[in-house]
Amino acid sequence: MRAFKETQYGFILYNEAMEANKKYEGLGAFEISFEMQKLAEKNKKDNIFLNAGRGNPNWINTKARLAFNRLVEFGIKDSRRTINETDMAGYTQLKGIAQRFSAFLEPEENATDHFLDEALTYIKQDLSLHADDVVKELIDGALGNNYPVPNRVLKNTEFILKRYLENTLYNGSDIPHNTQLFPTEGGTAAIVYIFNSLKRNHLINPGDKIAINTPIFTPYLQIPNLSEFDLVEVLLDSDEQNKWEISLEQIKKLEDPDIKAFFIVNPSNPGSKAFNSEALAAIQDAVSKNPDLIIITDDVYGTFVKGFQTVYSLVPKNTILVYSFSKLYGATGWRLGVIAMQKNNIFDELIARLPEPERTELDNRYALVTNIPNRLPFIERIVADSRSVGLYHTSGLSTPQQIMEVLFALTHLIYQDKEDPYFTACEQLIDRRYDDLHKALRIENDDSPENAKYYTMINILSLAEQRYGKGFRDYLETNFVHNDFLLKLAERNGVVLMDGVGFGAKEGELRVSEANLPTEDYYLIGKQILELLKEYYQDYKK
Ligand SMILES: *Cc1c(COP(=O)(O)O)cnc(C)c1O
Secondary structure (H helix, E strand, C coil): CCCEEEECCEEEECCHHHHHCHHHCCCCHHHHHHHHHHHHHCCCCCCCCEECCCCCCCCCCCHHHHHHHHHHHHHHHHHCCCCEECCEECCCCCCCHHHHHHHHCCCCCCHHHHHHHHHHHHHHHHCCCCHHHHHHHHHHHHHCCCCCCCCCCCHHHHHHHHHHHHHHHCCCCCCHHHEEEEEEEHHHHHHHHHHHHHHHCCCCCCCCEEEEEECCCHHHHHHHHCCCCCCEEEEEEECCCCCCCECHHHHHHHHCCCEEEEEEECCCCCCCECCCHHHHHHHHHHHHHCCCCEEEEECCCHHHCCCCCCHHHCCHHHEEEEEECCCCCCCCCCCEEEEEEECCCHHHHHHHCCCHHHHHHHHHHHCCCCCCHHHCCHHHHHHHHHCCCCCHHHCCCCHHHHHHHHHHHHHHHCCCCCCCHHHHHHHHHHHHHHHHHHHHHCCCCCCCCCECCCEEEEEHHHHHHHHHCHHHHHHHHHHCCHHHHHHHHHHHHCEECEECHHHCCCCCEEEEECCCCCCCHHHHHHHHHHHHHHHHHHHHHC
């Protein structure tokens, strides 16, 4: 049985428990999780309420945030040089601004200024950028005193963010020089903008076959099925048996030229595994056989895997990369994402090859933006479409957001080849939670280097079999649906997990997020799961 069905709301979980409990009908995975939170908060055992359902991290990066404040403080001071009337100040001036900023900083006195001082040195010495130019961009950007100009991305911002992506996601691969960026309101906006422009430009059309590596972050399952897209999915499954790794057999499906696009979350969510080198090689191979394949890779969790290599770095011409600062830096509220793609890419080529009537239609559409619309690159079309074309000239991510991205990036870049202590701290935190959960559940760790460990998938049925035997597993499988367990866990024990089915996983698979609970609670969650399982077992023995 396909365990989810499509409704006007997108996918919903669909099983007898849902039938019995009409209240949950029509709700998506995230809404159901919300309903369960309410149950869990007033749980019968009066346990503390443990919500391990969400992926929002419970840590933040402090350095970049404090640095942002310093940029604003200096910016105000510098702006008063031109106008200084009560609460009104003027504009910053380019000439000598780096020098004035350096003089403002007290690197000996405080750690934030020390970081900004190091960042300035890095910008001048290692990136060979013009110091006044960069400082003015950072300061004006933080102050937000001008529209984003250029609208797609600020100049030095693009340069620095490219370095960051190269440093964290390309694994030494040497392709970044042709990369162009479009910072967006989180990975969320990046995804929406890309899908819309692909559709607008006839690069994906109703009825096209789209491959997806499942289980996957729910929007990717929902978007292809929205009526305005009407796409046919080809699922490239990974599962528990495979330790959530995609098989090479599955990747072979991509060689079929009928498959127009491949949407990837890598490392995956909920599986949390990055493609290994064999899988990456197989993708490269498939692209050589299906050279028009469009690839969108969402690498939001890439920075949680040491030596991570993005698909973008291997098949750059075919691929659009999406990255977000949300998870690593605990910055979901800032909405900081970025789209990256090559200057020479198949998207522009595919547009040039469209039939005449479609090209004419597109030329008319983008004539508002440029007088040579047929040469407008796809990435600029994404920028234009993000503001319904008409408002192209005031498009672009807000400048304070762009500067916040730069500051997060710089906290990492200044370490160059050395270890970034913030990365290490994140890794250790997640590792500890992952270990505790596995210890409590008495299941084996997956310590392979590809495991981001941001999420863990727990299969309740396997766990039942492991602890109480096959008979009990069969009993659970035939008498209960997985949501029964999930609901009871919330209602009685106060623990909220997320159902994997909404992500396209099998029944019985639950997602625990290692991101958003106090570290000491992970052992407890494991215990609560086993305790509830024991209760089911006692019923079974009766
Ligand atoms: C959290 C998440 C996002 C959303 O990122 P935002 O930058 O917060 O919008 C995108 N993709 C995946 C796979 C995620 O898990």
